[in-house]
Structures are given as C-alpha cells and as structure tokens.
Amino acid sequence: MQNGTPLLSSSLIRRAATIAGILLILVIALNIGVKWYGERILKAGHTTATDEVQITIGNDRLNLAKNTLRLPSGREGGEQERIDLYLTWPGLNGYEEENRAMFDDPAQATGLVYIQLSQSTMSQDMSGRFGPIYARLTEGDPVPLKHGLLLHRLRADSGYGKEVILTGRRESEGDYVVRCLLPQTPQKATGSDCQRDIHVGQDLSLFYRFSSGLLPQWQKLDTDVKHYVEQRLAKDGNP
Numbered sequence: 001m002q003n004g005t006p007l008l009s010s011s012l013i014r015r016a017a018t019i020a021g022i023l024l025i026l027v028i029a030l031n032i033g034v035k036w037y038g039e040r041i042l043k044a045g046h047t048t049a050t051d052e053v054q055i056t057i058g059n060d061r062l063n064l065a066k067n068t069l070r071l072p073s074g075r076e077g078g079e080q081e082r083i084d085l086y087l088t089w090p091g092l093n094g095y096e097e098e099n100r101a102m103f104d105d106p107a108q109a110t111g112l113v114y115i116q117l118s119q120s121t122m123s124q125d126m127s128g129r130f131g132p133i134y135a136r137l138t139e140g141d142p143v144p145l146k147h148g149l150l151l152h153r154l155r156a157d158s159g160y161g162k163e164v165i166l167t168g169r170r171e172s173e174g175d176y177v178v179r180c181l182l183p184q185t186p187q188k189a190t191g192s193d194c195q196r197d198i199h200v201g202q203d204l205s206l207f208y209r210f211s212s213g214l215l216p217q218w219q220k221l222d223t224d225v226k227h228y229v230e231q232r233l234a235k236d237g238n239p
Contacts, residue, residue, distance in 0.1 A: 045072060046095040046103055053077030054234070058119035060201040061234040067094030070114075082118035089113050089214060089221070092228050109191030110211035113225060120205040125198045127174045134165050134177070142167075147216045166194075168218060176222060182212055189213045198226055201233050 049066040056062075056079045066075045070084040088099055089111055095103050102108045122129070137158040142150040145166070152165040160179070168176035180194040193212035200206045208225055 045070075046100065047072075047075065048096055049075075050094070055080050055083055057081070057083065057117055058203045060204045062117070062229070062232045063234060064232055065094055067096065069094075082116055085115040085117070087113050087115065087228070089210070090217070090224070092224060106191070110189055110213050112191050112210075113214075113221070114192060114209040115225065115229070116207045117229065118205050118207070120199060120203050122205070125205070126179070126196050127177045127198070130165070130167065130175065130177045138165065147218065149215065149218065166215070170219070176218060178215075178218070180212055180215075186213060196222070198222070200226060200229050204229075 047066050052063045052065050053069075053075060054061055054063050054077050055074065062083075064074075064083070064085065068085045068087060069075050070086050074080065074083045086095075086103065087093060088102055092113070093099065102111050124132075134152070134154075137154050137160070138152040139155045140153050142152050145151050147168075149166045149168045152167065154160045154163060154165060161181070163179050163181050166176075166178050166180055170176055176196075178194050178196040183189045183193060189212045191211050192209035194215065195207065195209045197205055197207040206226065206229055210221065214221055
C-alpha cells in the first residue's frame, strides 16, 4: 500500500452502505410481514368489525354485526341461502380481542353457541317433530335428569347412532326438545354436543349447536338465542 492510499475506496464504501441499507429495509419489511401474517393466523378468518350488514334469506331480512358471522362470505351481506354465526355464552357477543381465546382455543369452545340460519324446509321444528318422529324411535322409559330434563334413548336402528333426545316441560310453550351426543364425563364435552332447531321470523329455521355443559341453562339459552335473532330481523319493511 502506498502512503496516503485508503484501504477501501469511496465507491466500495458507498456500495457496502447501499447493501447494508437494502438489508435493513428487508429486515424491517420481513418483521412487518411476519407480524401481519401472525395476526392473520391468530384471527384465523375472524374479524373484530362490529358494523352491520343486511342479509336476506328467503322472505326474511336480518341486520347482523360482522364479528358475529363465521365466514367472510357472509360479511358481504345481500341474499344468502344460509348464514353461520358464533356467539359467546352468556353474553351472546361476537369475536373481540378480549374474548378471542374462546374462538381460537378448542378447549374453550364450550363457551360458544353456533347458529345457522336458513329458509325453513320442514313445517315443524324439533319440538314439533318429537311426537310424530322421535317418540316413535325411542325405547324404554324416559330417564329423569337434573334441571327438569328427561332423557329418551333412541333405538339402535334409528339412524342416530349414540345420540339421545332430551325433553323439558315449559308452561307457556311447547316442550323443549334437543338432540345430544352426551360425553362420558363432563370434562369430555365439546362445543357442539347438542343441537336444536326452532322457527323464527316469517320463514327461518334457526339451528343452533352448543356444549352439553350448558344444558343446566337450557331454558335461558333457548329463550336468549331466539330473542337475539328476532331482535335483528328487519320489521315492517324497514332496515
């Protein structure tokens, strides 16, 4: 090296600085991308948006918050053949940052109620079908359970597998009827052990699934779910 000659030329230094700058920008972009993608994974298709969309199913129109709708296609509103919702119990709230563990963790799904709304295809809901259909498929005497429920066992050839029918007497309405696949122990309950359908609106079938762990609250659950949907029906031609 001659005296006064720098070890690195100015052009080489500029090139190294440019490369370092590009690498820094890539690292920052990668961090932002990872964070964005991580948030998308955590939300897993959920949304915290609470603005409402109007959905038409047959002759019924509903105004529903986006964060209560399970599928992104439902959040577009308009005419739908069916719509799927999920709500917390007992608050009947949609997806929020504060409760996202209930939606993301299967172990906590027992605190959710899953609802499907579609146009009615049967003249009778589950309560109305007990006498003409389910009662003819049962065997043995009903078994009294807690909380005012009776357990009806279905015949092995009924086509319902290991499911059972539970009924409950109500003073002002017809008997409550629900179909359940009861777990061997309460700890093995899932978020959809039981299912029931009722009629609401002009021509809607409200089908909902819930954990058998919520059966002690069957009366309030049934009333509140029905009321929730009825409150969101458009009335008198108004939105």
